[in-house]
Amino acid sequence: MALQQISSFAAGQWVAPGAGARTIASAITGAPIASAGNDALDVLAMLDHARNTGGPALRKLGFHDRARMIKALGQALNARKAELYAASFDTGATQSDHLIDIDGGIGTMFVFASKGRREMPDGQIYLDGEVEQLSRNGTFLGQHVCTPLQGVAVHINAFNFPVWGMLEKLAPTLLAGVPSIVKPATNSCYVTELAVRIMLEAEILPAGALQLVSGGLGDMLDHLDCQDVVSFTGSADTALKLRSNPVILQNSVRFVAEQDSLNASILGPDAEPGTPEFDLFIKEVAREMTTKAGQKCTAIRRIIAPQPRVEAVIEALSARLSKTVIGDPRDEATRMGALVSGGQKADVLAKAAIIGQEAEQVFTMDPGLSGDLANGAFVPPMLFHCADPDRAQRVHDTEAFGPVSTVMGYRDVDHAVTLANRGGGSLVTSLITHDADVARDVVMGAGAFHGRIYINNRDSMKESTGHGSPLPHMVHGGPGRAGGGEEMGGVRGVKHYMQRTAVQGSPEMLARIGGKWVPGANEVAGPAHPFTRRYNELSIGETLNTAARTVTMDDIEHFAHFTGDTFYAHMDDAAAKRNPFFPGRVAHGYLLLSFAAGLFVEPNEGPVLANTGLDGLRFMKPVSAGDSIKVRLTVKKKTRRTEDYGEVRWHVTLTNQDDEMVAEYELLTMNAY
Known part of the structure; x- marks a missing residue:
């Protein structure tokens, strides 16, 4: 051929x-x-x-x-x-x-x-x-x-x-x-x-x-x-x-x-045999040993369990591994295929022999392969037990890049963290526990040595993605032995x-460079109300300044009773004056937002399709009855979402009769293109 x-x-x-x-x-x-x-x-x-x-x-x-x-x-x-x-x-x-x-x-x-x-x-x-x-x-x-x-x-x-x-x-x-x-x-x-x-x-x-x-x-x-x-x-x-x-x-x-990464998985002290966490732990470890025949940079190489449960872990894991069907990967019944090459097989067996100098092999199996498969790069799962992980060295620095893993016991959570960190830096360490305090201690103690810490239990197990699955949303990489690099993690x-560059200049310079309006940059009045103009017609910096509206005590009273928000600062003058933030009864912040919308909204049907939210809302100065507010509405940023519409981010400021800023936020609308 x-x-x-x-x-x-x-x-x-x-x-x-x-x-x-x-x-x-x-x-x-x-x-x-x-x-x-x-x-x-x-x-x-x-x-x-x-x-x-x-x-x-x-x-x-x-x-x-x-x-x-x-x-x-x-x-x-x-x-x-x-x-x-x-x-x-x-x-x-x-x-x-x-x-x-x-x-x-x-x-x-x-x-x-x-x-x-x-x-x-x-x-x-x-x-x-x-x-x-x-x-x-x-x-x-x-x-x-x-x-x-x-x-x-x-x-x-x-x-x-x-x-x-x-x-x-x-x-x-x-x-x-x-x-x-x-x-x-x-x-x-x-x-x-x-x-x-x-x-x-x-x-x-x-x-x-x-x-x-x-x-x-x-x-x-x-x-x-x-x-x-x-x-x-x-x-x-x-x-x-x-x-x-x-x-x-x-x-x-x-x-x-x-x-290289000597990834570990820790069985929490609360995860006794018979608990969902214990069963999950065995399932995760077995899967990581056999998926891709253990040829995963995130595979579990060290299995860290409470010392009293080491024997139970070995017994349960051996039973599960013994059911692994090894053979031609094209056969639907096969659950574990071959290593990538004969050279890789030789390397895995050599590394397993090194691990065997400090650990006892407690499980292997005869895959029973014959014919052409006998010449393939098949290696059965190999499970070791290290009785003295504190004195051992090679189990913490030798990665057999195949279906090989080592069980070791720990005395307490601090000891488990110490053993996990002995790998000198890994891509991932997992923790199977239902105890949030244990999880916090492990993250505090092990976070600096591991690029990802995967925590799973009965609450998340049905939707979790698995110890060995790097996701594009999260960083993939790790310190020390893992290379010190970082990939994925979204943006x-x-x-x-x-290249990250620090750019310095006037507001107008930064606005033009970044395509995003910056307070202090130029503002321009549009030819018509901005809510009557389509997405592609709006310009960054286009601004609407509204007329003023006076806030009355009747407004405050009506809003309080209509909404049920009768917080004392709006209803009790004496109590409000005892508060260091208020001069007396003040208008509700959300009343001011409602009045602001009334000042800048164009009520007729037009290119504004929807108000999708607001970001960064801050109230800077209280408004009392008799004060007035006005609004400045500026096109801050535009983002095309589909062929038919785009998102417009508006910078909104509310000021009072003395031109003091009362509130500030960003309004998001979807506008027809």
Whole structure:
């Protein structure tokens, strides 16, 4: 059978394997299935294509344009995911594993597309935080902004998730406006290549936005500069070698690493056998040992249980693992497939032997494989017990990247935290408990050592996503041994591919730069009432100043009795005067908001479709009977939501007869386009 030729996509051209190509074997049978790699790739042309073609094209688009593009890419992949499933079986993954890798990766694209539309501006500059007043009268201000890096992101991915591993990096990179060169691990690059082909064939991306290296990078890293980013997932040894590249160090190239992680799971002291928490703990650990044959950067490597319950944990976990059906991942009855390669199998067995120097193996099984499967990279679950985890070292620093885990006992919660932290930094530690005080103690003691702490119990177990599932909404990464990097986390992940810059200037300068009106910036009167004008007709800074309205005691009395809000400050003059905030009876804050609406609302049917809320409401000065209020309504920000309408954010201030500010808030409306 002819080998599948896995190509690279470089500078707009597909390049077949050539000199230096490597043969890839099926994880299931060990038979050769593909060839990948070409030492003659023109890496300088690839970098130039990304920087000078892909980058400018992406930066011309706004965040919402890029978000729509990412959604379309996800839809293209989703329509052809059956092809990706079929290709992935030879990596040793089961159909359930495909759902994590392929469906999980596509889902990540959709989340970033959604967050880009909901949480980022409909423009090209991201405002990071609020405006800082740097002068007494507010004529000199500061604002942190983020703009796209003008280089390329080189994504070096691991073998275990050939689709999700690419997409969880690619989505925030494209949303930031930065082109990407993807380099998957060679052992599973045939799946990544198919995913890239699907995206490129959809003709959604601008030229130069996405390139692919199937095989080695050559000397690409030697040509990076301060505008480039390297995002790496893999072993700590490889990460150290890459980040030590003199060019990366000299040019301060951003380097994001997600590497070895001795993740732990702690069984709470309250979780006795027979409780929902104990059963949940066993289920979670067994799942993390067998999903992807334990080849997950978030898999549970250390099982930390109260010392009196260690024996029960070993017994229950062994019983559950013994039911694992190991075999051909294409068989629907199979629950655990193979490791990705024979080399990976040898590495896992060698690491398990090292762990065995300090721990006793208490469970394994004979999968009973024969025929072609006997030549595959299958390793059964291996459970160890470390009787003295305080004196042990290798169980805390050796990761067997497969279905291998070690049980150890703890004396109290502080001891459990100490053992979890002995891993030197992890991507995730989980805690199964129904005791909130225990949870707080673990977070306080272990938070500094772990990128994510997953807490689960009977209350959340039906909807929880699992110890080993990094979600695009939350950060993925960890300190120390885990690499010190951080990915995803919603918009946080996007900002890794942008430069934060402190911009200082007048209110008008900041308003024009950020596309958002700033108090003190220019205000203009529109040609008609703003509520009679459509979304696309309104301008940032357009302002309506209303007439004044006097607040009477009858207004206060009526509002109190009509609403039932008879708080003493509105009804009892003597009591109100004893309050340091009030001069006597005052108007209700919500009465003032109602009067404000009456002053600025246009009552007739028009382009304002709905009032969807208000943000940042503050009352600064009380209003007494006889005072008057007037309103200033300014278009602060506009965000297109659909083809038919957009959100308008209005800055609203209420002032009294002395022009003193009484209240301030932001009003949100949906306006027809």
